[in-house]
Amino acid sequence: MTQFQTARLILREFDDSDIDPLYEIQGNRDHMRFTHIAESRAACATWLRTHAAARKTNGFAPWTILNCTNGRVIGWGGLNIDPFDPGWGVEISYFIHPDFQGRGIASELVEFSLRHGFEEVGLKLIGAFTMPENRASARVLEKCGFKLLRYEAALLRNYYELRGEDWKPR
Numbered sequence: 672m673t674q675f676q677t678a679r680l681i682l683r684e685f686d687d688s689d690i691d692p693l694y695e696i697q698g699n700r701d702h703m704r705f706t707h708i709a710e711s712r713a714a715c716a717t718w719l720r721t722h723a724a725a726r727k728t729n730g731f732a733p734w735t736i737l738n739c740t741n742g743r744v745i746g747w748g749g750l751n752i753d754p755f756d757p758g759w760g761v762e763i764s765y766f767i768h769p770d771f772q773g774r775g776i777a778s779e780l781v782e783f784s785l786r787h788g789f790e791e792v793g794l795k796l797i798g799a800f801t802m803p804e805n806r807a808s809a810r811v812l813e814k815c816g817f818k819l820l821r822y823e824a825a826l827l828r829n830y831y832e833l834r835g836e837d838w839k840p841r
Contacts, residue, residue, distance in 0.1 A: 675734070677783050680776065681742070682734035682749065685723040689735045690716045692744035695768075702769050705805040719747070721754045731792055733764060736780060738771070745771045749784045750797065761788070762798040777808070781815045782841055789835045796835065800828040815841075 674683040690712065696702065697709040697718075709715030726732035729752050736746040748765025763784050767776050788794040799817055801808040809819075809829070816838055817831035 675783065675787070676739065677779050679739050680779055680783075681737040681739055682780070682783065683737065684726065685719055685733070685735050685747070687716075687720075689744055689747075690719065693719060693735070693747055696746065696766055699769070703766065705802045705808065706764075706766060722751055725752060725754045729761075731788070736765075736767070736776070744768075746776065746780070748777075748780050750788050750792070750794075759800075760798055761794055761796065762800065763788075764799075772807070777811045778814055781811055785815060785833065785838055786840060789838050794835060797833050799831040799833075800826060801831070802828050 674681060676682070694709055694712045694715040697707065697715050698712070700708055703709075707718065709718060723732050731750045733747055733749040733751050735744055736748060737743060738745050746765060746767040748767075749763065750761060751764055752761055753759060753764075763781055765777055765780055785797065788797050799812050800823065801812065803822070809831075812831045813819075815833070817833045820830050820832050822828075823830045
């Protein structure tokens with residue numbers, strides 16, 4: 672199983688043992704109000720497994736995010752092509768446990784994902800979506816170099832983009 676480490680995170684391929692801790696996050700309607708809410712544990716498992724299976728086709732898929740200190744699952748995210756709506760191309764997606772929000776975890780994940788995508792995978796462009804009212808996620812994307820391009824009415828989200836030639840590693 673492929674695994675990476677950042678200053679505070681372990682990023683590893685999804686495993687079925689991650690379903691319960693990730694459903695704890697993704698099944699929380701209030702916390703996930705800006706993104707995909709899992710209606711049940713089974714729906715969460717299917718969604719996560721489908722994203723993970725795309726690694727074979729794309730060469731990348733989101734990782735399970737673990738706290739480096741204690742190995743606790745604290746989120747999910749990284750590069751992906753949404754297997755349920757692939758026409759939007761490569762994007763960065765993520766969700767973080769509410770106990771770990773506001774600590775720079777999402778920024779650390781996005782920065783690593785950009786480095787991985789541009790330097791190792793050889794991508795030329797990476798997109799991201801966020802609801803306009805999700806200012807915290809917009810700040811993460813902007814801090815990491817993404818530019819707001821437009822509002823996608825079909826998704827009710829703002830579309831951000833970063834081209835490899837414009838990326839400045841931090």
